[in-house]
Amino acid sequence: MRTFLVVNPESAGGATGRRWPEIRAEVVRALGDGAEHAFTERPMHAAALTAEALRNGFRRIVAVGGDGTLNEVVNGFFQAGSIPPDACLALVPRGTGGDFRRTFGLNGSLRESCSRLKGDVRPLDVGRLSFTRPDGSPGERYFVNVASFGVSGQVDRAVNSGTKALGGKVSFFLASVRTLLGWRDQAVRIRVDGGPEESLAITTVAIANGQYFGGGMRVAPEADPSDGQFDVTIWSGYHLKDFALKSASVYDGRHVRWAGTRTLRCRRLEAASDEEVLLDVDGEQPGRLPASFELLPGALRIQV
Numbered sequence: 001m002r003t004f005l006v007v008n009p010e011s012a013g014g015a016t017g018r019r020w021p022e023i024r025a026e027v028v029r030a031l032g033d034g035a036e037h038a039f040t041e042r043p044m045h046a047a048a049l050t051a052e053a054l055r056n057g058f059r060r061i062v063a064v065g066g067d068g069t070l071n072e073v074v075n076g077f078f079q080a081g082s083i084p085p086d087a088c089l090a091l092v093p094r095g096t097g098g099d100f101r102r103t104f105g106l107n108g109s110l111r112e113s114c115s116r117l118k119g120d121v122r123p124l125d126v127g128r129l130s131f132t133r134p135d136g137s138p139g140e141r142y143f144v145n146v147a148s149f150g151v152s153g154q155v156d157r158a159v160n161s162g163t164k165a166l167g168g169k170v171s172f173f174l175a176s177v178r179t180l181l182g183w184r185d186q187a188v189r190i191r192v193d194g195g196p197e198e199s200l201a202i203t204t205v206a207i208a209n210g211q212y213f214g215g216g217m218r219v220a221p222e223a224d225p226s227d228g229q230f231d232v233t234i235w236s237g238y239h240l241k242d243f244a245l246k247s248a249s250v251y252d253g254r255h256v257r258w259a260g261t262r263t264l265r266c267r268r269l270e271a272a273s274d275e276e277v278l279l280d281v282d283g284e285q286p287g288r289l290p291a292s293f294e295l296l297p298g299a300l301r302i303q304v
Contacts (some may be wrong), residue, residue: 066095
């Protein structure tokens with residue numbers, strides 16, 4: 001299988017670029033010396049590199065970077081035209097948050113991650129998000145981990161406008177504390193699998209394919225990224241004091257038993273609001289509601 005590595009040298013605070021010879025050596029140890037690579041140079045460059053590699057006959061595309069790099073690589077599969085049936089996605093996680101890898105039990109070790117490049121291939125569900133860009137124009141984005149809206153979108157804005165030098169968990173924790181100061185729930189309208197519209201006051205709604213977001217928060221502890229369903233978690237009435245007193249429950253998944261937490265499963269969710277409700281998509285903040293989230297069962301294959 002011809003392998004192409006899409007490498008974000010700025011991931012992990014620039015350590016990926018500095019340690020590239022070491023990373024490359026581990027890839028060679030796992031796969032031999034046949035893999036090719038390219039460094040990303042700008043936003044969404046990873047998507048373009050992935051699409052080009054697939055058109056050029058590469059069939060194992062490895063995302064070397066964080067959750068944002070992985071998201072761009074996933075989008076590149078869909079930019080390439082029809083996805084070759086023998087193509088697969090793989091990852092060498094090198095980011096600060098590392099949320100997607102946690103669902104698969106990857107601990108971030110470089111050697112372990114590279115050894116998984118010869119692991120089992122399994123189907124991977126993909127979420128397709130149709131949303132509203134900041135300028136009001138329609139946008140579309142694919143995701144494999146978690147998309148959400150509400151306070152999470154505001155946290156993304158805070159994290160991405162600052163530094164992640166303290167690591168993903170600390171950066172998201174501090175941004176969450178700052179954002180929840182004075183937070184009030186937002187009024188939204190949602191529709192699940194074409195059912196009746198429901199009005200809610202929400203802190204965050206997470207549409208989850210994977211289990212973790214926000215630098216290690218286990219928002220959907222039962223999510224399985226190949227079961228053909230989104231796991232949706234709705235938080236309401238959640239304030240800074242809750243985060244301060246019960247944050248451990250957010251990180252280990254016990255929050256689903258809180259009175260202010262509701263969970264459901266679906267294949268499609270639509271959401272709208274008269275307020276500016278920001279989106280979070282695999283750690284990026286691309287726009288706002290109105291938006292729709294649709295699951296594409298088994299749309300990709302992943303090697304882990």
